[in-house]
Amino acid sequence: MTVGAPPEESYYAAHQKVYPREVRGVFTRLRITAAWVLLGLFYGLPWLRWEGRQAILFDLPARQFHLFGLTLWPQDFVFLAWLLVIAALSLFFFTAVAGRLWCGYACPQTVWTEVFLWMERVTEGDRSRRMKLDAAPWSIAKLGRKALKQILWIGFALWTGFTFVGFFTPITDLASRLFAFSASSWETFWVLFYGFATYGNAGFLREQVCKYMCPYARFQSAMFDRDTLIITYDAARGEPRGGRRKGVDPASNGLGSCTDCTLCVQVCPTGIDIRQGLQYECIACAACIDACDSVMDHMGYPRGLIRYDTQHRLEHRSTRILRPRVLVYGMLLAVLIGGFVVALALRKPVGLDVLHDRNTLYRNLPSGEIENVYLLKIMNKDSRPHEFRVSLEPEEAATDGEGSNRHRLDPEEPKFLVPAGEVFNAAVRVRRRAWNDAADTDHEDSGADAETGLGAADEIHFVITAADDPGLTARAESRFFAPRD
Amino acid sequence: MDDRNTTEIGLTGRRTLTVLWCAFLAASVATMLFFAFVDPSPVVALLRPTTAIPDPTMMYSLGFLFFFSVCALASGLTAWLLTP
Numbered sequence A: 001m002t003v004g005a006p007p008e009e010s011y012y013a014a015h016q017k018v019y020p021r022e023v024r025g026v027f028t029r030l031r032i033t034a035a036w037v038l039l040g041l042f043y044g045l046p047w048l049r050w051e052g053r054q055a056i057l058f059d060l061p062a063r064q065f066h067l068f069g070l071t072l073w074p075q076d077f078v079f080l081a082w083l084l085v086i087a088a089l090s091l092f093f094f095t096a097v098a099g100r101l102w103c104g105y106a107c108p109q110t111v112w113t114e115v116f117l118w119m120e121r122v123t124e125g126d127r128s129r130r131m132k133l134d135a136a137p138w139s140i141a142k143l144g145r146k147a148l149k150q151i152l153w154i155g156f157a158l159w160t161g162f163t164f165v166g167f168f169t170p171i172t173d174l175a176s177r178l179f180a181f182s183a184s185s186w187e188t189f190w191v192l193f194y195g196f197a198t199y200g201n202a203g204f205l206r207e208q209v210c211k212y213m214c215p216y217a218r219f220q221s222a223m224f225d226r227d228t229l230i231i232t233y234d235a236a237r238g239e240p241r242g243g244r245r246k247g248v249d250p251a252s253n254g255l256g257s258c259t260d261c262t263l264c265v266q267v268c269p270t271g272i273d274i275r276q277g278l279q280y281e282c283i284a285c286a287a288c289i290d291a292c293d294s295v296m297d298h299m300g301y302p303r304g305l306i307r308y309d310t311q312h313r314l315e316h317r318s319t320r321i322l323r324p325r326v327l328v329y330g331m332l333l334a335v336l337i338g339g340f341v342v343a344l345a346l347r348k349p350v351g352l353d354v355l356h357d358r359n360t361l362y363r364n365l366p367s368g369e370i371e372n373v374y375l376l377k378i379m380n381k382d383s384r385p386h387e388f389r390v391s392l393e394p395e396e397a398a399t400d401g402e403g404s405n406r407h408r409l410d411p412e413e414p415k416f417l418v419p420a421g422e423v424f425n426a427a428v429r430v431r432r433r434a435w436n437d438a439a440d441t442d443h444e445d446s447g448a449d450a451e452t453g454l455g456a457a458d459e460i461h462f463v464i465t466a467a468d469d470p471g472l473t474a475r476a477e478s479r480f481f482a483p484r485d
Numbered sequence B: 001m002d003d004r005n006t007t008e009i010g011l012t013g014r015r016t017l018t019v020l021w022c023a024f025l026a027a028s029v030a031t032m033l034f035f036a037f038v039d040p041s042p043v044v045a046l047l048r049p050t051t052a053i054p055d056p057t058m059m060y061s062l063g064f065l066f067f068f069s070v071c072a073l074a075s076g077l078t079a080w081l082l083t084p
């Protein structure tokens, strides 16, 4: 065949008239596997039980976050923030190594869009069928297909919303309430809200989210360099492109390997032509690699005209995966993850907050003593109950002769049994003799306000210790108020 | 993957959705930070005798919607003023 052969004689120009089939290949399989795993996790995890309760639950009313055996509290917020930093840094790391892996394989936008596309394919057929269907006048069959698609879409979207809410409120209860139509209006609202968002993003907007709305799509290029693995078309090998018969050696008619079949363009979910170079719309789904490889196989050419490669290698320069940027991201990531694990392991499963009684600063007792009342919030973050003993930390200026504390608890050693994973509110009284009575003058009156006569304040420290595990302690500071004398 | 037939949204649609989406992101962060430090249950307990507040879920929802509307207002105004 000569260069100037009429296009209809060439194999792929003819093939082009047939509507393209679905892509198949290594990367498509990988992508579908990833999608199954992620969807399975999302829809399955809320149903998983662990030690008698939902394994993963952001229990908002109780303000606890259950993660299998671990219970995190608002006080552990730093762990959540830490996790987010780790997630962001991993994104940087993977982007620097291999471009937009996230987009192609893990982004919920991609995953859910694939599901919605699949439902569309099932109900309305492939692209050509759908175009015909859309052009056709309304008929029972058309109505049926469209309605079926919408039912599938809406049902799936609602199920997604339901599952999402199920991460925040026990999902079995939620399910029974929803099916009995007795869910609270807010639960219903959130199910609908997330269902609607799913439908809008995956059914309606699709790749426009990536093109117009995604922050990651805009800044990911900052993490790229010429050693990043990206999806590339090897122009040196492919050009000049042109149709030819199967098995023709491209060199024999002055052509490159690209048969100009445009399959890579037809399979692209964002509708770009990868042969024009890397474009920001490309979500690195690798569909074009699979499409092109199938053509190369068919033609008997080596695969990889479109492939994962680095700019440097395409320019026939040396390329390194391990370069300073990757090493720095990788090291930071390792440190953060290591630190996270260590911090989590060392985390004390007990917490203490002390609130001074809001209504009365102090009381003068008939005995001549002054009394303050405190509310202790004892948090048992452990997975078993503990009895906690409350005490006051020994004071430095314990100067009332016997070497004991100036302040004392009443009763002397209150004990509270706190069930696993609960906060216990305990009121405790602290007393001390009045200043004139105590006959010592070295008290600090840091919090005192002479003008209002509010009085002096001493710092005191509460300590709680588990009766069955002396290592399990927490400490909190508060103030003891007394009249100014 | 060959079967796209997405309806293109117009420029106005694009703007609106981008504004809402950015507001959603910012509001989520704000809600998380806020409620990590503020426990709404005392407020619920305070209101419970007088109003029909069933649970703290309502406080969290209202908190989120509040942040969402403020953020949407800010990003909406920004988008609008930056329109040439």
Ligand code: SF4
Pocket (backbone or CB within 6 Å): A102, A103, A104, A107, A108, A109, A110, A209, A210, A211, A214, A215, A216, A217, A283
């Ligand atoms: S561009 Fe954004 S929305 Fe699209 S797949 Fe990538 S991360 Fe997801």
Ligand code: SF4
Pocket (backbone or CB within 6 Å): A231, A264, A267, A268, A269, A270, A271, A272, A273, A274, A281, A282, A283, A284, A285, A286, A287, A288, A289
């Ligand atoms: S060019 Fe299109 S098909 Fe190829 S990887 Fe990018 S988004 Fe996917």
